[in-house]
Amino acid sequence: MWKDQQRAKFLKFKIKEQAVVYFKHIFLALFCGALFCGVLYGENPNKISKQNSKSDFIWGVTIDDGWYEDAQDASGAKLQSIVRALQALPAKPTVRVVMSKEISPHEYEPLFRRLSEVSYVMACPVDSYEMSSYKSVKSYEKRFADAFAALAPYVAIWEIGNEINGEGWLGDDANFIAAKMIAAFELIHKKGAKTALTAYYTPSGAQKTQMREWLRKFVPQDMKEGLDYLFVSYYEDDNEGFAPDWSEIFTDLQSAFPASKLGIGECGNTASDATQASKKAMMRRYYTMPRYVKNYVGGYFWWYFVQDCATGAEAGASNGKNRGAHDKAEAADELLKSLSEAIGEAYR
Template identity: 45%
Template sequence: MGNKKMYSTRSIFHKTVSFVLVLAVLAISLCQCDSVNRSTPEAKQIFGLTIDDVWYDDIALEDVLDGLKNLEVRPMVRIVMSSEIEPVDYINLFKSVAQYADIMASPVDSYVMNSYKDTESYLKRFTDSYESLAPYVSIWEVGNEINGTEWIKQSPELIVNKVSSVAKFLKSKGEKIALTLYCTDSPHQDMITWAEKYIPEELANIVDYCLVSYYEDDNDGYLPDWESVFKELGDIFPVSFLGIGECGNTAPDATQESKIEMAKRYYQMPKPHERFVGGYFWWNWVTDCIPYKDNAVYDAIKSFGH
């Protein structure tokens, strides 16, 4: 009896220890998984181009599609939607482009953000876009250059509320979302300070892609310290992929050579952060690169996609 009782006690002890060890291993594994998911997610690099809304009267859609077909890498194309055009009327463009590119939809550009006076009208623009265009869209840009209050002319609080409502709606549908901030050379319009002050964790923690819009021509040729910029952005957006959301040589005196030089500077920039996935999204890709034949700017940007 004594030996049997001793055996039973040891058995219970061993089982208890084993159970505790299993729980400890499981807890460590879960922590490691969470750490990997938050700090070192894996994603393919994005070769981004922009199809803006100013070419409709001058360039044929077939020419745009030919330019996409001739690329060696399938790009991610941001389609900037005009506020005067209903989402349903974009179906043909989105369906056509989706044959040759993944699409990031931009239903509201920053320059027309203030035409949506409240959260309800802004959300409706996106729900209408989702209903008509979701089958063709890989990423939704829920807010474009949202810290650009100088031209948006709405309060940061209203802008963030508008963007948050759309982000919650699209995430409830299982969609991927991007948020674009505008970078300048001015400490008075510091992107990081603005984001820290106005973007709540609830929004920052559901953004799939945090992108930076930057135009050297608007900032006297100033070149940001991208490692520093993306380190700070990475802290604010701890689970987001990071990238350049807009760039381009937009100066009136821009030349073929200056466009190629600037495109190279961005599309071939060293990776500044472990979660950096590229992007770039050359803003004037259609007007600079289409028609594509014998077009040196097109050929240069195409070569950067390797």
């Protein structure tokens, strides 16, 4: 099981690694797209004015680097399709942007600026698979300082650690990992900005140290009292479909982190044999979860939002070499509709 999890994480990392090459070529496309998207696509007139009736709920989706390689021209079509998909959701979403180490924060500025016009933004300056590449606490802290300097006007939440307790791919020294996490928290917290930590859940026995034990041991008390959000990353497909007892998990986390808002930090149908039906079912299962505890605020942050729900294909493409693009666009529209319906159902 552990090896399956590592393979899944490795595939996630390889997508990001390959995508960096493409990003440099399409940066101009993002910039141009950011200028024109607002004209091309207006706001959804049926948008719920608040994130949910309780006002603090989060409807999250993730934008990782995997989509950059799909942008083949300078039209900005991919960014436009992402903006359109976000605007189609019935509540204003929170977009978690996973940043790559090879890309400087200031290069993300046009993307963050455009996304902030149609969503709340949660910045993830360091993904879990890149944690081990930061060889000192100072280098990790500098990444967040640079990101804050370049992107603070557009960011609502800063993810100061991603899948922080994952074993193996983050490194072997838990104390060192915790020191980096604490440095980032102190930096962002002192600036008065909101912070989030994402933990990594596995069934009992899958890791040497269970999530709750790691959090109790390595998160200092002042951080437990000052952390704004504590999220949990979980992928069913990495764990043979195991269904956690979320009520028990969040009850325990609320006890340990009474001042933090709680939720799901990553999810998605990552199996190689995933189908439209399985993706729809999983979307609905997560986005309609009940409010397990008082501090529960949703989240979810579907990892493959761009790949599943947004395409750069034209709706009218219908023959010849465009047939595949047309079919892909129809599939994305279908999943976007399913996600919208799930959010709408949870809102009601």
